[in-house]
Amino acid sequence: MLTFNELRRKQKSLSGNEPVIRLALIGDTATQLLATAICGMGADRGFRIDLFEADYNQVEQQLLNPASELYQFNGDYIVIFQSTHKLAEQHSLLTAKKKAELADDRLSFVTTICETPQLKDKKIIYFNYPEIDDSVFGNYNSKVISSLSYQVHKLNYELMNLSQKYSNLYLCDIDSLQSKYGRTMMFAPNIYINTEMVLSIDALPYVASRVMDIIFAIKGQIKKCLILDLDNTLWGGIIGDDGLEGIQLGHGLGIGKAFTEFQMWIKKLKQRGIIICVASKNNEETAKEPFEKHPDMVLRLDDIAVFMANWESKVNNIRAIQKVLNIGFDSMVFLDDNPFERNVVRENIPGITVPELPTDPAEYLEYLYELNLFETASYSDADKDRTKQYQVEAQRVSFAKIFTNEADYLKSLDMVSSVSGFTAFNIPRVAQLSQRSNQFNLRTIRYTEADIASMAEDPNVIDLSFTLKDKFGDNGLIAVVIMKERDKETLFVDTWFMSCRVLKRGMELFILNTMVEQARSAGYKQIIGEYLPTAKNKIVENHYPSLGFSKVDSAVSAQYELDIESYQTKECYIKKR
Secondary structure (H helix, E strand, O other), X not given: OOOHHHXXXXXXXXXXOOOEEEEEEEEOOOOHHHHHHHHHHHHHOOOEEEEXXXXXXXXXXXXXXXXXXXXXXXXXXXEEEOOHHHHHHHHHOOOHHHHOOHHHHHHHHHHHHHHOHHHOOOXXXXXXXXXXXXXXXXXXXXXXXXXXXXXHHHXXXXXXXXXXXXXXXXXXXXXXXXXXXXXXXXXXXXHHHHHOOOXXXXXXXXXXXXXXXXXXXXXXXXXXXXXXXXXXOOEEOOHHHHOOOOOEOOOOOOHHHHHHHHHHHHHHHHHHOOEEEEEEEOOHHHHHHHHHHOOOOOOOHHHOOEEEEEOOOHHHHHHHHHHHHOOOHHHEEEEOOOHHHHHHHHHHOOOOEOOOOOOOHHHHHHHHHHHOOOOOOOOOHHHHHHHHHHHHHHHHHHHHOOOOOHHHHHHHOOEEEOEEOOOOOOHHHHHHHHHHOOOOEOOOOOOOHHHHHHHHOOOOEEEEEEEEEEOOEEEEEEEEEEEEEXXXXXXXXXXXXXXXXXXXXXXXXXXXXXXXXXXXXXXXXXXXXXXXXXOOOHHHOOHHHHOOOEEEOOOOOEEEEEEOOOOOOOOOOEEEO
């Protein structure tokens, strides 16, 4: 982790050409150094933070007054830090009855913020509350509703419930940081007394990093795939030399326990939707043997989306994995115990994350916990099936090799797509894809569940979601189009994104045919599309021209138009269900 002084220097090293994040910071204690740390962490990740920092202890005044500087600034992200210390001060002045209502009062305030109309399209990042044990009741705290400890625990628990209710609320869990690093590191009493600064200098980089983790997850810049070496990474020893009985794994005492618990963590990542892959220098049959036969293996072959075990370089195998998954290298994490292999991958695959694993496997997990590599801003039941989807995709890639004609291959897939508007069943998935889709995303506009639900009710919006199923399996919901009425004859394509898993199957042609069909039936005569370039969506730079759209003169962006009346349905090999 960078130090505070290093973050301060990072902020000063910006060129001025970096993409901008507009962020407001409001706190009930001194926040100047936290602001510096956040700006420095943004700079370290390639962004310039356009910051509004409210005056000291102006939380209510800024958030509850529509004419405040906060609303005039109109940032995209609002970071709110209401400290446990100020809560404790308030607690000390209340009657016992009011003490017992303290958490409810604070929760009511957070609810008001989330429901404020002007803030519903903002991303509110709210710090939870690290515990202060004031030792008034000791261990009897749990039985005294009016105690500070009881109220803080209740507040943190109910904040998690609120974050599920309000899609614009994201919790920054600084309580877990205090649990990991200790209150002594997080809080310096002498500095607090003299400066009103609650977070210590040492804690600031960690807190700023968690804030940026949340922002990057909201922006869809997340890690989606974990690629694993095997020998001395997933188990102790070398399977080719030591044999099945000789590798170190198991729940008993010793280093095997470390590898088993490491696998348990990976299993949970897989269940959450992270794609697990293997890149190993080994004979495939030998490498798969522990997955198939070792009684203490937590991970099994059906947990692995793509299994690459051969004598090719790790770099070549990772590139092969990328071709199957069709995701960016910057969405990948590679874990290997060998420093040489780590360096080779770093030097040859720009963007991939390669953590410097500790030499002692017992320290793997604590080190990886600290990195917080797999932050997310959304989760749905569909994530659980992701490994199976990529295993099936690997089968498709292998199957395609037996065809010399692409059309014959596409016909053989027996593809079927279900088309619908936004419904209560698919709105969470649509919102999630909106947050995560980066490559095949024409405008990269992010929407919350509330935004999607609102558009579903708007008569001037044509909302379309697409699934895709073939002979190998069901890909689920893979594409979304939102078209908004510009005038009585024109529709504007506000959003068009699609999973890269289904590229090169003609899905974009099927989608365009459906868009035109919907537009015609509603009486529109033209469709306007727009391409807004980002660092990740260059693959769709020529998307509209390739589909027959004509360039429109625009000083603002690349816009294209399609005449509906003259449009000829494009051939594709996907049936509508």
